[in-house]
Amino acid sequence: MSLRRVVAVTRIADVQQLAQSVGQQIFVADNIAEAVDIVQTVKPDLILFDHHFTPVHIREFLDTTYKNSIDIPIVVVGEDENDIDYTEEFKKIGILDYLRGRQDYCRLEQIAGHIKEQCKAIDNKKNFNGFFAEDLAASVSLVGKSHAIKNTLKMIKLVAVSRCNPILIVGETGTGKELSAKAIHALRCPNKPFVAINCAALTANLLESELFGHVKGSFTGADRDKTGLLELAGTGTVLLDEISEMPLDLQAKLLRVLQEKTFRKVGGTKNIACSATIIATSNRNLQKETQNNRFRRDLYYRLNISPITIDPLKSPERREDIPLLAEYFLKTSTICPDKQNKITSLTKMAVEVLEKYDWPGNVRELRNVIERAIMMETTDKIGLSSIVIDLMECNQAPKCSINGYFKDFSLEKAERELICRALRETCWQKTKAAALLGITRATLYAKVKQYNIKKGSYIDKESQDEVLDPLMPEPICTL
Numbered sequence: 001m002s003l004r005r006v007v008a009v010t011r012i013a014d015v016q017q018l019a020q021s022v023g024q025q026i027f028v029a030d031n032i033a034e035a036v037d038i039v040q041t042v043k044p045d046l047i048l049f050d051h052h053f054t055p056v057h058i059r060e061f062l063d064t065t066y067k068n069s070i071d072i073p074i075v076v077v078g079e080d081e082n083d084i085d086y087t088e089e090f091k092k093i094g095i096l097d098y099l100r101g102r103q104d105y106c107r108l109e110q111i112a113g114h115i116k117e118q119c120k121a122i123d124n125k126k127n128f129n130g131f132f133a134e135d136l137a138a139s140v141s142l143v144g145k146s147h148a149i150k151n152t153l154k155m156i157k158l159v160a161v162s163r164c165n166p167i168l169i170v171g172e173t174g175t176g177k178e179l180s181a182k183a184i185h186a187l188r189c190p191n192k193p194f195v196a197i198n199c200a201a202l203t204a205n206l207l208e209s210e211l212f213g214h215v216k217g218s219f220t221g222a223d224r225d226k227t228g229l230l231e232l233a234g235t236g237t238v239l240l241d242e243i244s245e246m247p248l249d250l251q252a253k254l255l256r257v258l259q260e261k262t263f264r265k266v267g268g269t270k271n272i273a274c275s276a277t278i279i280a281t282s283n284r285n286l287q288k289e290t291q292n293n294r295f296r297r298d299l300y301y302r303l304n305i306s307p308i309t310i311d312p313l314k315s316p317e318r319r320e321d322i323p324l325l326a327e328y329f330l331k332t333s334t335i336c337p338d339k340q341n342k343i344t345s346l347t348k349m350a351v352e353v354l355e356k357y358d359w360p361g362n363v364r365e366l367r368n369v370i371e372r373a374i375m376m377e378t379t380d381k382i383g384l385s386s387i388v389i390d391l392m393e394c395n396q397a398p399k400c401s402i403n404g405y406f407k408d409f410s411l412e413k414a415e416r417e418l419i420c421r422a423l424r425e426t427c428w429q430k431t432k433a434a435a436l437l438g439i440t441r442a443t444l445y446a447k448v449k450q451y452n453i454k455k456g457s458y459i460d461k462e463s464q465d466e467v468l469d470p471l472m473p474e475p476i477c478t479l
């Protein structure tokens with residue numbers, strides 16, 4: 001797995017060779033000043049330092065390059081296991097990895113692979129630039145053109161380049177809070193760790209020990225020391241998902257961390273510095289939660305300094321993002337590799353229907369609906385009949401109705417419709433239709449009989465989106 005450019009800050013031939021094993025072009029620097037110059041000029045994918053460079057030297061290098069908005073993964077190559085162990089210090093300043101000696105050299109290949117994947121994601125993103133609200137210098141991108149999403153993005157950028165910490169992101173489920181958190185991380189400290197924890201998913205005790213870590217023997221079952229996420233993140237980012245679900249006593253402890261920038265492990269006596277950016281997300285109205293005494297008011301004020309809000313898809317300000325998001329998911333989905341690039345667009349009717357729906361599950365639900373449509377669709381355009389809305393995602397079923405389009409649906413109806421369409425596509429040549437459906441001829445016969453399908457009982461192709469054949473039973477959740 002070859003990277004394009006690697007800078008090796010070393011005079012050691014072995015380390016230069018190691019750089020060559022993972023890079024196409026290698027640039028060698030003798031000292032920090034030279035390294036800064038070279039890195040600024042060639043913008044490498046990876047920088048290697050040898051064991052002569054201590055955390056203090058590398059900090060100096062980082063301070064200079066960060067000022068110029070350069071943030072490139074760094075690996076330090078130690079000499080052998082007898083070197084001073086700087087693992088912790090390196091972690092704190094955000095070094096990607098520390099190879100203690102030759103026995104660790106093989107790890108570089110893996111690291112290079114990972115970096116390559118990230119570079120690919122960035123390149124890939126360039127191909128889809130037309131979809132993004134703005135061209136963020138990161139591999140994470142938010143699709144949308146509405147004022148609402150552009151404003152959200154403006155806030156993301158402002159907050160990311162500021163020192164604002166903690167950061168609060170609020171929005172309904174599936175609106176892209178985690179994606180926004182990753183965007184902030186990518187803008188602020190892309191090569192540092194990003195760790196996330198869902199406050200709703202763990203018991204109070206587990207959550208506390210995940211977050212702060214614990215010392216051996218601090219409670220039954222704590223049979224060894226554990227490093228918490230706040231420490232693991234180093235100078236990276238900790239995402240506290242669904243912060244409203246955090247128990248009140250833990251909220252108090254978190255507030256202390258935010259104010260004092262230090263914490264203690266469960267059962268520990270040592271203060272540990274917390275240098276990570278803390279991002280909290282919530283799909284509940286935290287102010288209301290404070291009124292109901294479910295969320296600490298002081299923590300709410302501490303979090304709510306420059307909140308980032310993401311509007312739901314149903315809001316009039318975001319409706320225009322729906323077709324763009326649908327098209328983006330269609331173009332980027334890998335759910336049916338054999339159909340990739342074959343389904344080129346959505347019919348006008350399908351888009352209209354997507355625009356009218358309320359999307360209680362927001363962008364996540366839209367992506368799921370498009371992926372399902374890709375699986376169902378047998379033509380080169382996603383039509384109405386492939387758009388299936390999952391009733392389970394609607395809390396209020398009646399609200400799902402879109403101007404009378406929405407009917408009931410079932411798997412059987414979906415199957416019947418697909419069979420009808422395959423038969424139509426193949427002019428009732430059953431062998432071809434069976435092949436299209438990926439079933440045997442015998443199964444096709446059985447299904448035709450089971451569903452009592454007769455010639456003509458399908459949607460007329462010419463008017464597929466507009467008129468449904470009267471003989472056709474209600475298509476699956478035809479929107």
Ligand SMILES: Nc1ncnc2c1ncn2[C@@H]1O[C@H](COP(=O)(O)OP(=O)(O)OP(=O)(O)O)[C@@H](O)[C@H]1O
Pocket residue numbers: 141142143144171172173174175176177178179180283363364367
């Ligand atoms: N603007 C967007 N552009 C592209 N993809 C998006 C956008 N917003 C959300 N998504 C996608 O929608 C899905 C849900 O997003 P995400 O997990 O960030 O939502 P969330 O607000 O954290 O949801 P929850 O509250 O349920 O945790 C993800 O696959 C994400 O990539």
Ligand SMILES: [Mg+2]
Pocket residue numbers: 177178241281
């Ligand atoms: Mg989330």
